[in-house]
Amino acid sequence: MTIGTVTGDECTNETIGKIGRSASEVVIFELIKSKCLPVLMYGLDAYPTNSADRQSLQFTVNKIIYKIFGAMAKDSYSEISEYFGIPTVEQLITNRHDRFLNRYRSQEIVYVEH
Numbered sequence: 001m002t003i004g005t006v007t008g009d010e011c012t013n014e015t016i017g018k019i020g021r022s023a024s025e026v027v028i029f030e031l032i033k034s035k036c037l038p039v040l041m042y043g044l045d046a047y048p049t050n051s052a053d054r055q056s057l058q059f060t061v062n063k064i065i066y067k068i069f070g071a072m073a074k075d076s077y078s079e080i081s082e083y084f085g086i087p088t089v090e091q092l093i094t095n096r097h098d099r100f101l102n103r104y105r106s107q108e109i110v111y112v113e114h
Contacts (some may be wrong), residue, residue: 011036012064028068029084034039036064037092045100058089 015031023031040060049057062077081088084097087095 008030011039012067016067025068029086032064033084033086034062037061037086041092041096045096049093054089054093056092061086 012032015036017027019028019031040057053106061081065077065080066072072080078088
């Protein structure tokens with residue numbers, strides 16, 4: 001899924017390309033969390049996602065981990081994500097959606113009669 005003109009994968013490629021392999025994994029993951037995940041998740045607070053969308057997004061997150069650590073067992077991706085504080089795509093979408101709804105509900109709605 002691509003939203004806008006930049007994908008989360010492109011953002012990751014740019015980030016890793018700029019800092020190279022010289023930075024520690026902690027620094028790389030902090031940059032990914034602060035710069036790339038927001039790009040990947042942009043617009044999903046209000047956009048309804050289905051299972052295929054969420055799987056595609058999780059695949060992209062796993063691909064980012066693969067680019068940093070290389071091939072590994074399927075369970076390792078979730079363990080690495082947890083270790084570096086990257087929530088699952090399901091959690092990210094739920095959190096963003098909840099924040100969106102809370103902001104929407106808290107706005108004062110003013111009706112103007114003509």
